[in-house]
Amino acid sequence: MTRLAVALLLSLSPLACFVPCRAQTAAAAAQPASPELRFPLKNGSVRWAVIGDNGTGSEPEQAIANQMQRYWNVVHFDFVTMDGDNIYYGHKPSDFQKKFELPYKALLDEGVKFYACLGNHDDPQLEENYKPFNMGGNRYYTFRKGDVEFFVLDSNYMDPPQLAWLADKLKNSNAGWKIAYFHHPLFTDARFHGPDVDLRKQLMPLFVEYGVNVVWSGHEHVYEHLKPQDGIDFFLEGSSGELRFHNLRQPDDLDILGFDTDRTFMLVQVSGNQLDFQVVAASGQIVDSGSLTRQKAPAQTTTSN
Amino acid sequence: MDSSCGYRRQMESGRTRIVRAAALLAFLAISAAQCFAQAASDSLQKDQQKALDNFVHQARQYIAMERKLPADKLKPTTDVAELERERVALRQAMQQARPNAKQGDFFTPPVAAVFRQLLAQTMSGPEGVKIRASLAHAEPGAPAPLVVNQIYPDGKGQPLQSVPPTLLLNLPVLPKGLEYRIAGKTLALRDADANLVVDLLPNALP
Numbered sequence: 141m142t143r144l145a146v147a148l149l150l151s152l153s154p155l156a157c158f159v160p161c162r163a164q165t166a167a168a169a170a171q172p173a174s175p176e177l178r179f180p181l182k183n184g185s186v187r188w189a190v191i192g193d194n195g196t197g198s199e200p201e202q203a204i205a206n207q208m209q210r211y212w213n214v215v216h217f218d219f220v221t222m223d224g225d226n227i228y229y230g231h232k233p234s235d236f237q238k239k240f241e242l243p244y245k246a247l248l249d250e251g252v253k254f255y256a257c258l259g260n261h262d263d264p265q266l267e268e269n270y271k272p273f274n275m276g277g278n279r280y281y282t283f284r285k286g287d288v289e290f291f292v293l294d295s296n297y298m299d300p301p302q303l304a305w306l307a308d309k310l311k312n313s314n315a316g317w318k319i320a321y322f323h324h325p326l327f328t329d330a331r332f333h334g335p336d337v338d339l340r341k342q343l344m345p346l347f348v349e350y351g352v353n354v355v356w357s358g359h360e361h362v363y364e365h366l367k368p369q370d371g372i373d374f375f376l377e378g379s380s381g382e383l384r385f386h387n388l389r390q391p392d393d394l395d396i397l398g399f400d401t402d403r404t405f406m407l408v409q410v411s412g413n414q415l416d417f418q419v420v421a422a423s424g425q426i427v428d429s430g431s432l433t434r435q436k437a438p439a440q441t442t443t444s445n
Numbered sequence: 446m447d448s449s450c451g452y453r454r455q456m457e458s459g460r461t462r463i464v465r466a467a468a469l470l471a472f473l474a475i476s477a478a479q480c481f482a483q484a485a486s487d488s489l490q491k492d493q494q495k496a497l498d499n500f501v502h503q504a505r506q507y508i509a510m511e512r513k514l515p516a517d518k519l520k521p522t523t524d525v526a527e528l529e530r531e532r533v534a535l536r537q538a539m540q541q542a543r544p545n546a547k548q549g550d551f552f553t554p555p556v557a558a559v560f561r562q563l564l565a566q567t568m569s570g571p572e573g574v575k576i577r578a579s580l581a582h583a584e585p586g587a588p589a590p591l592v593v594n595q596i597y598p599d600g601k602g603q604p605l606q607s608v609p610p611t612l613l614l615n616l617p618v619l620p621k622g623l624e625y626r627i628a629g630k631t632l633a634l635r636d637a638d639a640n641l642v643v644d645l646l647p648n649a650l651p
Contacts, residue, residue, distance in 0.1 A: 231599075233525040260604040265638060266528050269519040277521050298610040300618055324582070324607065338572065338579035342610040 175210050178429040179409060179416035186286040187215055190406035191380035192223025192323075192358030193259065197239035200403045201381035203422035205243040208405055211420065212247060215407055220244075220252060221290065223358030223377055224259025224323030226273065231263040236270065248272065255283060257292045259323040259358060264296070282309055288410050289315035291352070293322035295339055303342060310350035317410055317434060320347065321356035325376050327369055329392035330360035330400070332384055347372055353434055354415065362387055362400040363419055365428055373432050375417075379403050399427045493562075496555040501617050503551055504634075507643065508620045511636070514538045518622070518638045536596065536639040546594040551634055551644035560616070560632065565651045567615040579609035580627065591633050597626070597640045 181187075189208055194201050208220075227239045241248065248254075256273035257280075258264050268275040275281060279294040280302055291309060294302065310318060325333075326340040347355065348370050358378035366374035380403060388398040402421040409416040419428040511518075516534040540546075552560065568576060589598035599605075606627045616625060619634075623643065626633045632649035633642055 231525075233529075236525045260607055262605075263599070264605070265519055265532060265640060266525060269521045269528050270525060271521050271523045275521075277519070296605055296607040297613070297624060299608075299613045299624070301621070303610070333582045334578070336579050336582050338575040338609040338611050341572070341575060342614075 182411040185409045185411035186288050187217040187409045189220045190377045193225040193378040194381035195227040195239040196381040202243050204380045209246045220254045222256040224257045225261040226256045228261045258294050287316035291320040295322040295324040318352045319354045325357040329394045330362050363404045364398045365396045397428045493559045500556045508622045548593045552646040572611045576609045
């Protein structure tokens, strides 16, 4: 009980994670150079990594960055999508260094691109104009890799112009895969914030009408692979720097799998109609893995919560 | 018998006429009151719309003025210090361009009244529960004090309160560069590029 309380207290502060994360880093260092990959790499596939709520500048963020580097040596993912809270607290030049440039230096040096969305802890104007985040001076934007188009939204301020822009971009997209990501989750089993139901009311009709395949968000400091909602697959990756230890409600009815006891990041590969994913913890443990098949048309399953 | 019947008929006919006349008068009175109320309501709605139109016009003028300044909006760079310098320069230029800026310049009394009414209606409407949940969901924290024509405070890294989409759908659309922000019960008008408090409306949210 005491150990649980201590672990809980440690997990609440980004700076207080020193002890367990030291152990995780040591564990990661002791691992073989070639990490285990649970999906076969396919020629011509689109490969990327997903992080969220990462920008603490503390040791756990570095531990995840180290794991990403290990996997990059095998997967050679081209880019990283960021689910927001990219830079916590201060936003001085030294913060950008400590919380982004240094942890991911090895990846940046390899030419890996990062595509950020804005979280509630971010400084919108500085970050959307910070070139390494590839936002092009915009709160919301799209980018395309092969047959995958990404719709990067600003869920802090979902105003009518952004909704109209999203509808237009989705409608006119001819991409085989439409993937949306933004900070605030529409569905989650995490207890700290819970789902943003007002945001859900505005976004879900557009996602369903225009055939969004997969949605990522952060904000809750856990990992979740959620059951499909209205035929759309949902992931929450918000523990790549921060962590809320044991924050998932039990039973976590919405989740296919939830994980809240270590920091994580995701690896994703899209090839043809298949999306493969794998979730790796700071310790090196593989937390989750699997494949999704692209929906032929927006399916009509039930929405809960 | 016949005369008695005739008298009764006359009496009934007289009462009927009185009742009919009274009903007619009542109908006319109610109709007139309804017409008067409708006219008053129309006039109020027109006044409200005019106030909102003025507000949007003023917001557009503000952005047009900002775009004419030599210190323009931020441009993408890897140099965060340069971004911060540009933002400070833009903020100072806007502060100097509006040296007498004060609370209520945009949220004038008529505009403030309409905003409070719109927000109250939205918050008490069918989506009110979702909006309140959305506000609570967004890690609001204790709002830092806001001052017109001063930097929008981020305190000690305090997170930015997100604005529920349904609330934004019920407020006038702002030109790009201006945005609504919520701090406690206050609705602020924020210059996004300069990170400046343009105006604020206290007790805007019920």
